[in-house]
Amino acid sequence: MGVAERKRSIERKFMAIVALIWVMLSAVLPLVNRPDVHVFGIPLLWFWVMLWVFVVPVVLSVAYYVLEVAP
Amino acid sequence: MEAVIASSIILAVLVVMFVIGVLAYRLRVKVLRLDTYMVAGRALGFLVTFLNMAAVIYSGFAFLGASGWAYAFGAPVLYIWIYGALAYTLAFFFAPRIWEVARGRGLLTQPDFFMWRYGSRLLMVLTALVGIVFNIPYGQLQILTTKYVLDLATYGALPTLHVAVLSFVLTMVYVFLGGMVSVAVTNVFLGSIMLAGMLGGGISLIVYHFGGLPGLFKAVEAVKPQHAYLWAAVGRNSVQWVITAAVGCGLGFWVWPQLAQMVFPARDAKVLRRSIVMTSWYHVLGIIWASLTGLVALGLGMKLAVADHAFLALTRDTFGPVVLGFIGAAGMSAALSTAAGIILTQASLLSRNIYQGWLRPTASEREVILVSRLGIVVFTLISVVLAYTAPAYLVYLLLVGYTGITQMFPGWVLGSIWRWITKEGVLAGLVAGLVVGILTCFVWPDYLGIHSIIWGLLFNLPITLVVSKLTYKGG
Incomplete structure (x- = not known):
């Protein structure tokens, strides 16, 4: 894997983790009940x-x- | 007299809408190519992209269903607020990527992406059929929504089903002529009216009757204290139902093929991203205030035979025929703008992916446009016939619609991010997700209080990932 490809792969993983965290945060909103x-x-x-x-x-x-x- | 005033305003908006739609075709469409017809030549600037997107997203449900939910159920309506916020955040990062792929490879529809990404004609045809079939009840629903809006807004003075059908047909005339150019330009007008109606109408009603949100909630809790929170262990009023409905609908939001087709016409990725940001503001400024009008009706002690009538009935009783005419026009705009997007998308899927992509790959652009136009006529007729006959089984399609469409999420979203997602994985996950989704929609409805969308994804996602890993050959 080249440098650029590795960088893109890390960026995608980072975005996937951020997206997952965002979904989880949205999901727990109704727990404040x-x-x-x-x-x-x-x-x-x-x-x-x-x-x-x-x-x-x-x-x-x-x-x-x-x-x-x-x- | 009130009926004449309110009806005149609504009919005036209808006429202006039609004129704009036809003029957009006459003045803006110089050469009718396939990409012009389906995605406006990928030339739409920020304002048109933003309002087109917003107008297609927010249907008659924004004026009827949302306030009806708040009136009838209270806190569960919050799932709509949450899933919108979630959807726009995901789209901010994901949609520009899809747009770039679409522009670079000349993709015009969502199934085009599946064909390009997975090299699978089966997946392309399957996703096209899913997109067409699950949208059928939504097309019909917009006619009925227009009828309900007219019932209230015209004081029963007009034969509302016939007028609703006529307004639907008039909409389809300009869609037929100009395709996405006419749809998008007209939606600038309709989307503006919608926002003014939701924001202006919603806030005015709250302030007029209760002075603000604290007064509103005090009145609501005096009438139905359980509307203020989620009180059930299972079912719609439970915490887990709201969480799973919000997450499921948030993930499935951009999987609807008509929203893919609202993404593709943007002039560039920056315009698209800016439009998504503005549509997130539209969500906050529009649907939230429209839905709160249901609580206003409840707080006032209104006894509504049909909960969905809350917003319009309240406007009629509070402000009279002029304002009712404008709010009614806004509600009608919401329904017709969405219908325009849906019918154009269905016709595009039929002509581009079923006809040209599968049955007749050598079809010329002119032929495909002709089939698109025929498709618009066919789907309009189907919606009209169903609006008059209204078979009960369509309700089942509606209920399973979101659940079914969202099962394309792994193939559509994950497949655009991760190269190792394979067609075998997507197909296996899609079938599993659809089967489980349908079972938890009709046989064991929202089992354990968890929305059927999530049940489908709970099987779909792991199967997609595992099968993809096993079948990925690299490269």
Whole structure:
């Protein structure tokens, strides 16, 4: 395996691991399931999921800037 | 009088939609090539790619089903929020890669990828058939969704099923003429209306009735406290169902062939990536607020015979006919924009992969475009006939649709990343995933509270990986 190919292989493995972690994090969101806890008057489960789904486009926007605009 | 106002607004949007679609063909399509017809010549800029994608993704379900779920079930609606966020994150990294492969090799459809990647005509035809068949109920559903929107938005003043069918047929006229160019340009208009409807309508209703989210949830918990959390050990209201539905739908999201066909028309990978980022914002600004209107209806103590009517019934009772007309037009736009993408994709799969790819490999581009256009007519007729006759068994196709489509995930996504995924592995995994998915959809529905998509993948993925490892010959 050449240097470039090895680098691509490592990049793919890294992306696969990151993707797996992201899927796992998304999956555990509903575990925050406490009907007795509220944040700013919003049930914890709803607040936590809402926060997560708002964070995602922010993170993607930053990632887009880093990958496509900044270089 | 209210009916006249609301109906006029909806019909005006319908007319504008049709005019834009036809004009897009007349003005933008100079030479009709196959890649122009199916993927707009891979020339779409950011705004068109973004709104086209968003308009096809968010169907009538965004205006009816999402709020209906929140009204009827409460917290389980969160699976929609989660799977969208998951899907856009995966697409940010995976879709540009697929786009580059498609552009470099002249791929026009998702099954083209399977043919190129695995050299398997069987896989190509199988994925084309899966894409066509599982989309049939979705096409029909958009007509019925339009009908339901019209039922509420026109105060019953119009023969709504006939008007819904007419609006569907008008949509298919411009799809027939201009293909993806007409679909994409029209979806800029429709996608904008949809977003305005979901965001504006959703937030307005929440603020008008409850002043904000804290007031909304206080009212909801006073009526149905169990809507605030996941309370069941098994079933839809359980934690494991929401987790598995969210992950399963998130993985299967971009496996639908019509979404592949919304990726290919982007002008370059940077445009595509930017469009995906903006569509993730569209998700947050649109579907979340639309779904919360179901909770508004519940918090107000509305008694709805059909939960899916929550958003529109609430708008009618709160704001009157003008706003109802606009929200109704937005709901209709959502249904018709998705239908346009679905029918074009089905026709593309039929002509490119079944006709040219299998039955008549020497077919010319002109012939393939002709078969595509015939396919649009055929699939439109099928959807219309089914909308009038509405056979019950179509519901089964709908239920198993996501489960079935997602079983192509290993071949489509993993196969684009790892060279050692083989056609034998993909085929073996696909068959196993489909069998288990269907069993856990109908025979043992969501066994142990785990969504059938995940049951299918639990068998599909290991089999795909193991068989691929055993059959990979290197190179």
